[in-house]
Amino acid sequence: MSDWLYIGLAYGVTLIALLGYTLYLRACARRAEALWAEADRREVGR
Amino acid sequence: MTASTSSALSQAPTRGGGRVRILGWLALLAVVGGQGVAFLISRPDRDMGHLQKIMYVHVPAAWCAMVAFLVVFVASVLYLWRRDERHDLLAAAAVEAGVVMTGLTLLLGMIWAKPTWGVWWTWDPRLTTTAILFVIYAGYLALRSFTDDAERRARWSAAVGILGFLNVPIVYFSVRWWRTIHQVQSSPATVDPAYVLGLRLNAVAFLVLFVYFVARRYESSKLERAAETRIEAAALTGGIHV
Amino acid sequence: MRHPSGSHSHGTGAAGAGGGRDDAAVVLDGVARRYGRRWALRGVSLRLEPGEVAALVGHNGSGKTTLLRILATTLRPTRGSGSVFGLDLVRDAAAVRGVVGMLGHSPGLYGDLTAGENLVFALRMMGRKATDAVVADALEQVGLAREADGLVRTFSAGMQRRVALARLLLRRPRLALLDEPYASFDADGVERVNAYLAGLKAEGFAAVVATHDLPKASAVVDRVWRIDAGVLTEVEVGAAPVGGGRPRDIVAANVEGRGSG
Amino acid sequence: MSMRTEAGRIAAVAWKDLMTEWRTKANFNAVVFLAVLTLLLFGFALGPDTNALRAAAAGVIWLTILFSGVLAFNRSYQLELEHGALEALLLYPGSHKSLYLGKLLANLAFVLMVELVTVPLAAVLYDLPLLGPLGGLALVLFLGTVGFVALGTFYAAMASRIRAREVLLPLLLFPMLVPVIVAAVEATSALLSGDAMGDAGSWMRLLFVFDVVFVTASVLAFEHVIGE
Numbered sequence: 001m002s003d004w005l006y007i008g009l010a011y012g013v014t015l016i017a018l019l020g021y022t023l024y025l026r027a028c029a030r031r032a033e034a035l036w037a038e039a040d041r042r043e044v045g046r
Numbered sequence: 047m048t049a050s051t052s053s054a055l056s057q058a059p060t061r062g063g064g065r066v067r068i069l070g071w072l073a074l075l076a077v078v079g080g081q082g083v084a085f086l087i088s089r090p091d092r093d094m095g096h097l098q099k100i101m102y103v104h105v106p107a108a109w110c111a112m113v114a115f116l117v118v119f120v121a122s123v124l125y126l127w128r129r130d131e132r133h134d135l136l137a138a139a140a141v142e143a144g145v146v147m148t149g150l151t152l153l154l155g156m157i158w159a160k161p162t163w164g165v166w167w168t169w170d171p172r173l174t175t176t177a178i179l180f181v182i183y184a185g186y187l188a189l190r191s192f193t194d195d196a197e198r199r200a201r202w203s204a205a206v207g208i209l210g211f212l213n214v215p216i217v218y219f220s221v222r223w224w225r226t227i228h229q230v231q232s233s234p235a236t237v238d239p240a241y242v243l244g245l246r247l248n249a250v251a252f253l254v255l256f257v258y259f260v261a262r263r264y265e266s267s268k269l270e271r272a273a274e275t276r277i278e279a280a281a282l283t284g285g286i287h288v
Numbered sequence: 289m290r291h292p293s294g295s296h297s298h299g300t301g302a303a304g305a306g307g308g309r310d311d312a313a314v315v316l317d318g319v320a321r322r323y324g325r326r327w328a329l330r331g332v333s334l335r336l337e338p339g340e341v342a343a344l345v346g347h348n349g350s351g352k353t354t355l356l357r358i359l360a361t362t363l364r365p366t367r368g369s370g371s372v373f374g375l376d377l378v379r380d381a382a383a384v385r386g387v388v389g390m391l392g393h394s395p396g397l398y399g400d401l402t403a404g405e406n407l408v409f410a411l412r413m414m415g416r417k418a419t420d421a422v423v424a425d426a427l428e429q430v431g432l433a434r435e436a437d438g439l440v441r442t443f444s445a446g447m448q449r450r451v452a453l454a455r456l457l458l459r460r461p462r463l464a465l466l467d468e469p470y471a472s473f474d475a476d477g478v479e480r481v482n483a484y485l486a487g488l489k490a491e492g493f494a495a496v497v498a499t500h501d502l503p504k505a506s507a508v509v510d511r512v513w514r515i516d517a518g519v520l521t522e523v524e525v526g527a528a529p530v531g532g533g534r535p536r537d538i539v540a541a542n543v544e545g546r547g548s549g
Numbered sequence: 550m551s552m553r554t555e556a557g558r559i560a561a562v563a564w565k566d567l568m569t570e571w572r573t574k575a576n577f578n579a580v581v582f583l584a585v586l587t588l589l590l591f592g593f594a595l596g597p598d599t600n601a602l603r604a605a606a607a608g609v610i611w612l613t614i615l616f617s618g619v620l621a622f623n624r625s626y627q628l629e630l631e632h633g634a635l636e637a638l639l640l641y642p643g644s645h646k647s648l649y650l651g652k653l654l655a656n657l658a659f660v661l662m663v664e665l666v667t668v669p670l671a672a673v674l675y676d677l678p679l680l681g682p683l684g685g686l687a688l689v690l691f692l693g694t695v696g697f698v699a700l701g702t703f704y705a706a707m708a709s710r711i712r713a714r715e716v717l718l719p720l721l722l723f724p725m726l727v728p729v730i731v732a733a734v735e736a737t738s739a740l741l742s743g744d745a746m747g748d749a750g751s752w753m754r755l756l757f758v759f760d761v762v763f764v765t766a767s768v769l770a771f772e773h774v775i776g777e
Binding site: 393414415455 | 557562564572636640643644776
Binding site for chain 4: 126189202205208209212220227
């Protein structure tokens with residue numbers, strides 16, 4: 001019975017790790033987009 | 047209107063967003079599907095019982111990490127050879143994915159070891175090697191975060207990436223010999239065809255996921271560097287040139 | 289194109305020094321250098337002929353030392369390209385190192401070695417035989433003949449710079465880079481530096497001298513590069529009048545587009 | 550540049566580093582003192598039981614070497630950074646490989662000297678039969694130290710030039726040294742207990758492979774790390 005507890009734990013950890021990294025990737029992409037937009041602004045401002 | 051620049055990154059990057067997004071959904075589908083199939087077809091193992099199901103994540107993640115560090119090695123060598131910044135960004139993206147995969151491998155290894163052997167950690171050679179790789183490449187990321195200059199960061203991390211990979215076989219064999227002397231339990235090997243099929247299926251699924259991780263990270267750091275390059279260009283102005 | 293740089297296309301990178309594929313002592317083409325997020329140089333193009341000494345003048349932090357380091361290949365330009373005696377600063381960096389010598393802002397000596405030992409080390413690093421006579425002669429030339437066995441750590445700043453100058457004399461570079469060579473030198477030291485520079489010119493070698501103290505250099509300087517906030521703002525060409533006046537014949541004093549970054 | 554000039558340059562760098570070390574001595578004394586202290590502290594931590602101490606001795610000796618030796622590497626580059634000497638050093642014509650090899654030799658001599666003090670002391674404190682397997686022990690110490698110093702000299706070239714140098718060097722270095730620790734400790738402990746199984750030889754071969762791989766790789770990669 002307790003086997004299933006560990007299996008659940010394993011899948012939970014997997015979900016958190018993969019989902020967490022995906023969210024981090026999204027944050028990185030957002031940051032890059034923001035920087036790109038800033039470059040646009042600076043060039044217009046010149 | 048900007049002056050043309052020397053960096054290959056100066057052109058507006060191809061926003062590979064569409065393709066990467068498709069890859070993302072594909073990865074999700076593959077992993078969920080692979081796990082589902084493996085979950086359903088697997089029979090309780092003679093030694094491991096239902097705990098065997100943990101292996102369908104643990105083993106593919108470990109394989110993926112190996113692929114990741116191989117990519118790091120190749121990209122690092124290419125960087126030092128060609129000095130193309132994109133190779134550095136690729137290496138860094140692969141290290142991140144590799145560290146995530148080794149981390150996952152380690153956690154699952156512990157979760158599996160506890161009910162099986164009653165301890166969270168054993169000095170199994172593969173697991174121990176994974177732990178050492180985790181630390182080596184975490185050091186790689188730490189070094190990157192402490193170096194500001196993009197060019198220096200690229201050279202230094204390429205060196206660390208190459209040396210780290212050269213150490214993989216040496217670490218593995220040293221831990222294996224060490225272990226045979228000290229008699230530590232090892233993971234049982236199973237040749238049940240259903241089990242092997244499940245592993246293979248999920249290895250492919252994780253590979254797709256890994257490619258998605260690396261592609262997404264690579265695209266965003268390429269965009270970031272391109273934006274930085276444009277901002278740099280905007281700062282360069284004035285003076286006389288003779 | 290906002291830069292009056294003529295045929296020099298701005299930063300074609302690997303294409304080399306544009307039209308400057310000649311025997312000029314120094315050619316820089318749009319050279320820029322960034323530290324972290326701060327730009328120390330923001331695009332400098334210039335040219336120096338053999339047999340000439342250029343003075344590089346500017347405030348603290350204007351980018352003088354960065355420019356010298358780029359010429360010495362100890363820094364890579366973030367952008368732009370350049371060459372020294374036809375050798376590309378990036379591609380032929382190893383060969384450039386055989387041609388340039390530098391008197392750095394800090395002496396670059398080892399405090400726990402004696403003056404003589406420092407020179408012996410330098411000679412051996414140049415792949416030359418280090419005889420007592422050669423070392424003694426070099427120290428004699430900078431007025432330190434009696435200090436050969438003194439630990440450099442115990443020397444005054446001026447003495448340390450003399451040892452560094454002796455090392456430069458031993459090096460005999462085709463392009464000498466001097467960073468504030470007059471700082472911490474007395475009148476005698478200044479004279480020795482200028483004598484060295486005059487000797488270089490006579491041999492058809494070249495030098496770039498970064499200095500606050502243009503009058504001290506005026507006896508030997510052929511052109512003055514004024515640099516401010518990482519860009520070249522003024523170039524003066526012509527033999528400097530002896531006696532500390534400003535060089536004649538100002539060909540360009542075109543200051544444009546500063547400080548938009 | 551001919552091989553001979555490069556050999557001269559290697560010797561010059563090593564001579565310069567060792568001469569500086571010899572003139573100051575304070576650094577060497579501090580490192581030796583730290584090593585002695587570590588040996589004593591391990592003794593307290595592992596209890597006064599002689600058998601337990603002897604069983605752990607090989608591991609204690611190598612960890613002591615690692616913890617005290619790692620202090621030498623950053624210092625070796627600190628010397629270059631203090632008065633802008635690195636810039637002058639990089640400006641000499643010829644290959645930068647000689648800089649690495651010269652520093653490697655100097656650091657090797659430094660750590661071996663530290664071992665010359667600490668290992669006999671460990672033998673006294675932990676009651677080890679040092680004299681019997683002396684030749685084998687010397688070889689293991691040498692092979693293990695070469696691998697340790699090769700990577701230490703390489704990583705310190707980077708770590709010494711960034712803000713977090715004290716933390717970053719061990720962080721980069723120690724995980725890479727796992728094979729050295731495992732092989733050196735196993736070989737040392739086999740030799741100390743008479744090497745009945747004849748294990749020490751294969752561990753020494755592993756150390757040798759490690760040394761060859763990482764000295765070669767470091768020499769090749771150093772140019773990319775030291776230059777600007």
